[in-house]
Amino acid sequence: ELSYYYGYDQLKISLSVTLFVRIYSSISLSLSLSISCAGYNSPWDSEKRFEVAFAAKAAPSPKPKDLDEICKDIECAKADIHDVKGAPNVQRKDYYEANVIMTEVDVDPTTKKATTAAYNVAFKRLYRYITGNNEKGMNINMTVPVRNKLVIKDNEVAHQFMSFVLPAALTDIPAPKDSKVVQTKEKAYSVYEKAFGGVISEADSETVYSREFKNLWAELTVAGIKPDFQELYTFEYTDPKDNEQRHEVAVLISQNSDIAMEI
Numbered sequence: 001e002l003s004y005y006y007g008y009d010q011l012k013i014s015l016s017v018t019l020f021v022r023i024y025s026s027i028s029l030s031l032s033l034s035i036s037c038a039g040y041n042s043p044w045d046s047e048k049r050f051e052v053a054f055a056a057k058a059a060p061s062p063k064p065k066d067l068d069e070i071c072k073d074i075e076c077a078k079a080d081i082h083d084v085k086g087a088p089n090v091q092r093k094d095y096y097e098a099n100v101i102m103t104e105v106d107v108d109p110t111t112k113k114a115t116t117a118a119y120n121v122a123f124k125r126l127y128r129y130i131t132g133n134n135e136k137g138m139n140i141n142m143t144v145p146v147r148n149k150l151v152i153k154d155n156e157v158a159h160q161f162m163s164f165v166l167p168a169a170l171t172d173i174p175a176p177k178d179s180k181v182v183q184t185k186e187k188a189y190s191v192y193e194k195a196f197g198g199v200i201s202e203a204d205s206e207t208v209y210s211r212e213f214k215n216l217w218a219e220l221t222v223a224g225i226k227p228d229f230q231e232l233y234t235f236e237y238t239d240p241k242d243n244e245q246r247h248e249v250a251v252l253i254s255q256n257s258d259i260a261m262e263i
Contacts, residue, residue, distance in 0.1 A: 061089070061215060062198035065244040070237050075143045077165040084192065086223030090216065092253070094190045099173055101129055101183050102163035105148070112156045116202050119148075122162040129181050130164065134174035141167050145235035145248065152230045191250035192220060192227055193235070198245055209234065212249045220251075227251045 070076065080094040103125045106118045123146065130140040143165045151159040163186075166173060176183055194216040200208050213232070220227055231252035238245045 061194075061196035061212060062245075064195040064197040064248075065238055065242075065246040067195070067237070067246065070144065070246060075141065075167055076237075077143060077145065077147075078168060084220075084223060084225070087192075087219040087225070090192055090194050090219045090223070092190060093193050093250070095188060097188045098168070098186055099166040099170065099183070100163045100186045101126055101166065101176065101181055102161050103178075103181050105160040105162050107157055107160055113206075114157075114160050116205070119162070125178055125181050126162060126164050129176050129178065133177050135177060136172075136174035138174050140170065143167060144237045148234045148236075150232040150234075152232065190253040191233060192216065192225070192253060193233075193248050193250040194219065195246055195248045197247070199240070199243075200245070200247065209249065212247070216249050216251065228254045230254070 067076070077098060078096040080096075082092045082094075084090045084092055103122050105114045105122045107114050108118075130142060132139055134140075147163045147165075149161045149163070150157050151161075166183075173183060194212060196212050196215075198208070217229075229251055231254075233248075233250040233252070235248040235250065237247070
């Protein structure tokens with residue numbers, strides 16, 4: 001769309017365009033931008049001044065279930081949460097060191113994507129561990145979120161890992177019986193995170209998560225933050241059958257990332 005106004009003292013042009021952004025091969029994003037251009041001189045002046053401004057627009061997202069409400073009923077991974085200046089729908093989360101169990105999610109070598117079946121297999125491996133498939137036959141309380149970590153290399157998903165954080169009070173941690181499940185102590189890490197709600201069907205999953213990673217990217221861009229999209233996360237807090245849902249998309253804050261935070 002293009003509109004313009006011309007006068008002796010000022011020329012104004014505004015455009016609305018769509019920019020195609022490729023974060024990596026399996027998430028290609030269509031980002032809406034507003035572009036405005038203003039000229040402040042007569043066309044016949046020898047010296048001229050023009051200004052161009054860009055503004056990224058995020059698509060609307062369904063409202064997520066409140067985190068405090070969720071954490072009343074189930075243990076949540078411990079993190080310090082901060083607002084991000086200039087990005088009202090984004091938070092910075094500083095996760096504490098924690099004991100976790102994890103497993104690799106099989107990625108199709110051709111499409112570089114994990115199927116729903118592959119996610120289900122990974123989840124069942126971890127769920128069996130906390131329901132007794134460990135060296136002590138111990139039942140362990142579930143925590144949230146269920147985390148999926150996507151490692152990006154050469155603009156493609158190189159690896160995906162699913163993990164559960166173990167309860168903070170658990171000290172006598174049993175070893176897994178399944179060789180594909182790893183128990184480890186994970187170092188503290190920080191992410192920029194955006195939450196959203198809504199029930200996600202299997203058919204719509206890729207579209208929804210692409211939209212939300214786009215929204216995260218757009219808000220961070222407007223806030224002047226340039227994250228390194230080499231390590232992405234999704235966090236799931238609610239049962240897929242619940243009426244109220246909370247999903248989160250996140251990007252790791254690396255040492256080279258710009259940080260903007262309000263405490």
